[in-house]
Amino acid sequence: GEDVEQSLFLSVREGDSSVINCTYTDSSSTYLYWYKQEPGAGLQLLTYIFSNMDMKQDQRLTVLLNKKDKHLSLRIADTQTGDSAIYFCAESDTGRRALTFGSGTRLQVQP
Amino acid sequence: GAGVSQSPSNKVTEKGKDVELRCDPISGHTALYWYRQSLGQGLEFLIYFQGNSAPDKSGLPSDRFSAERTGGSVSTLTIQRTQQEDSAVYLCASSTLAGRYEQYFGPGTRLTVT
Numbered sequence: 001g002e003d004v005e006q007s008l009f010l011s012v013r014e015g016d017s018s019v020i021n022c023t024y025t026d027s028s029s030t031y032l033y034w035y036k037q038e039p040g041a042g043l044q045l046l047t048y049i050f051s052n053m054d055m056k057q058d059q060r061l062t063v064l065l066n067k068k069d070k071h072l073s074l075r076i077a078d079t080q081t082g083d084s085a086i087y088f089c090a091e092s093d094t095g096r097r098a099l100t101f102g103s104g105t106r107l108q109v110q111p
Numbered sequence: 112g113a114g115v116s117q118s119p120s121n122k123v124t125e126k127g128k129d130v131e132l133r134c135d136p137i138s139g140h141t142a143l144y145w146y147r148q149s150l151g152q153g154l155e156f157l158i159y160f161q162g163n164s165a166p167d168k169s170g171l172p173s174d175r176f177s178a179e180r181t182g183g184s185v186s187t188l189t190i191q192r193t194q195q196e197d198s199a200v201y202l203c204a205s206s207t208l209a210g211r212y213e214q215y216f217g218p219g220t221r222l223t224v225t
Contacts, residue, residue, distance in 0.1 A: 033213075035216075041218065042202065042216045042217055042218040042219050043204075045213055045215060048213060097142065097144075097159055097161070097167075097206075098156040098167065098170065099144075099146075099154075099156065101153060101154035102153075103153050104154075
């Protein structure tokens with residue numbers, strides 16, 4: 001079945017860039033997503049990328065997709081303390097609409 | 112506009128009791144999903160409703176779990192004879208059918224089985 005993997009923890013200093021990485025196994029993945037979860041809160045959709053794209057930029061967020069290596073990354077420029085949260089990578093395909101999530105990466109931003 | 116809402120926000124129940132969790136999707140969203148989030152298993156898909164089609168139940172962990180969606184809108188997830196391993200946060204999401212399949216999540220129901 002599908003598998004999505006992420007590193008568990010990342011610590012950065014305020015103002016630095018953060019890069020959160022994700023790998024997936026399903027070659028039929030159509031869309032790849034990044035969700036953010038703050039403590040005690042639900043999942044907030046941050047951004048997504050279609051599998052025929054290799055980059056998407058949205059304000060401080062840059063998503064890079066290497067389809068050959070099945071590697072997805074989320075770069076957050078000028079990271080702020082408010083960016084501290086758990087970030088989930090997820091994928092779906094046209095056949096199976098449900099999302100398959102990674103285990104989440106906890107981002108800690110130090111002042 | 113209003114987002115996905117879920118009720119109750121917290122539910123504590125005794126082992127063996129039945130529980131019902133409710134989800135109100137975003138108005139106009141025809142697809143509805145249930146997931147659960149637990150420490151041991153992460154985020155898992157449970158069930159997916161799409162319009163009037165038969166639901167995709169492939170993620171339901173046992174026959175104690177069932178869900179229905181009435182009138183193409185509100186959905187109820189029912190867990191019968193709850194067990195301690197059912198303790199988790201149950202998340203509902205909705206999306207439109209067209210395009211990018213972006214799913215918008217509700218705040219979740221935290222279920223604790225004692």
